[in-house]
Amino acid sequence: MAGLWRAYQRLLGAHPWKVQIVxxxxxxxxxDVISQQLLERKGLKGHSIERTVxxxxxxxxxxxxxxxxxYKILDRIIPGSxxxxxLKKMLLDQVAFAPCFLGCFLSxxxxxxxxxGEQIWGKLKRDYKDALITNYYIWPAVQVANFYFIPLYHRLAVVQFVAIIWNSYLSWKANKS
Structure with a gap:
């Protein structure tokens, strides 16, 4: 496991943007796999590979x-540690970024x-508020820790590991009828 982490670190150092995106x-x-298998209980036969892709x-x-x-912009807007x-970064993240990001993601x-377009608008009216409230239960504490303890180039990865559960929720929310 330590070897995988070192390899990841090397790749991140050499190609930070690409590695963060991947x-x-x-x-x-x-x-999404967790959403389909644990939340929706679709089983392997019912799993939508197309949806996961x-x-x-x-x-x-x-x-x-x-x-x-x-995260790069946020570090420029609010420099320092x-x-x-x-706390300032978390507040700006949660007040300005999270609401926009969440609406775009669901759309x-x-x-x-x-x-x-009309159906998307209806889905946003139905699901957005609940998703945003759920966001506020999870992310403020995670983001304060992320901005305080984690270097910039690791923040996306740290957030994405924490976000596995969040992504499961978002996948369920985005794909439910």
């Missing part, structure tokens, strides 16, 4: 680049599921 996409996919695509093309880019800085997943 990590995010892979872990969004893991979240779509969710991974969202991870590769949206979650990884957007969250990774956001320490508890007050971590993209819905569009990839073939919903029309």
């Amino acid at each position: 990590t995010a996409g892979s872990l969004v996919g893991v979240g 779509k969710m991974m695509g969202i991870g590769f093309c949206f979650v990884g680049p957007v969250v990774g880019g956001w 320490g508890k007050p800085v971590a 993209i997943a819905s569009a990839l599921n073939g919903l029309s």
Whole structure:
């Protein structure tokens, strides 16, 4: 296991952006598998590989680049370290970024599921508030710790590991009828 971590560290050092995106996409996919198998209890025969691939695509093309880019911007907007800085970053993340990100995520997943604009709007009206409230139960504490203890280039990976459970929830929320 230590060897895998060292290899990951080397790759991250050599290709930080690519590795962060691949990590995010892979872990969004893991979240979907958990959603389908544990939350929805679809079993292997009922598992939608197409859905998992779509969710991974969202991870590769949206979650990884957007969250990774956001962390870089956040470090420029609020430079420094320490508890007050971590708290400020968490507040900006949760007040400005999380609501927009969540709406976009749900919209993209819905569009990839073939919903029309009107159906997407209806889904957002039905699911967005609940998803945002659930976000606020989980992410503020995670983000304070992330911004306080974790170097910038590891933040996306740390968040994505914690987010396996969150991604399971989002996958379920995004794909339920």
